[in-house]
Amino acid sequence: MNHSLLLLTVAYALLAFLLLFLCVWTRWHVAVKIGLVALVTVAYFVAYEGWQESQGWPAQVELPQRFVLLAVVTEEPSSELGHKGNIYLWVNALENNKPAAQPRAYRLPYDKDLHSLFNDAMKKNRQGNSQMGTLEPPNGPKGTGFSWMLPGPGEKPRIKISDLPRPQLPEK
Numbered sequence: 001m002n003h004s005l006l007l008l009t010v011a012y013a014l015l016a017f018l019l020l021f022l023c024v025w026t027r028w029h030v031a032v033k034i035g036l037v038a039l040v041t042v043a044y045f046v047a048y049e050g051w052q053e054s055q056g057w058p059a060q061v062e063l064p065q066r067f068v069l070l071a072v073v074t075e076e077p078s079s080e081l082g083h084k085g086n087i088y089l090w091v092n093a094l095e096n097n098k099p100a101a102q103p104r105a106y107r108l109p110y111d112k113d114l115h116s117l118f119n120d121a122m123k124k125n126r127q128g129n130s131q132m133g134t135l136e137p138p139n140g141p142k143g144t145g146f147s148w149m150l151p152g153p154g155e156k157p158r159i160k161i162s163d164l165p166r167p168q169l170p171e172k
Contacts, residue, residue, distance in 0.1 A: 064091070069125065087115060
């Protein structure tokens with residue numbers, strides 16, 4: 001078991017014990033005790049969501065503007081099970097033209113065009129050509145100011161995949 005997960009479990013067990021102690025041995029009003037139970041319950045779920053973001057679960061945030069594609073797993077939609085499908089990406093963000101310290105997992109809703117795009121990119125990746133992805137603003141009329149950079153409801157940014165440039169070696 002992960003050391004951090006064990007510490008988190010022990011911390012919640014101690015918190016639950018403290019809550020039980022306060023609810024049984026104090027003469028506080030019943031509404032205060034119910035409020036404490038509700039607060040600890042909500043805190044548990046908030047911490048659980050934060051824990052998922054830090055432990056390799058797919059991030060619920062937008063892809064970075066530029067990234068190196070490491071792996072792709074596709075779950076195609078299933079009408080029998082009522083599953084809409086997902087595309088899971090393992091990418092390494094590019095910051096100042098250098099890879100980030102750690103890669104991250106992302107989940108995108110299934111799209112047939114994205115499926116074929118990432119499938120082709122992984123074929124090239126297996127042939128030894130590392131693939132770089134970039135996010136481009138969605139198609140459509142460009143507004144004034146910065147509003148065109150933010151996708152509206154139902155709009156999705158376009159993802160472009162290209163070969164990662166070969167590193168330039170210094171001259172001798």
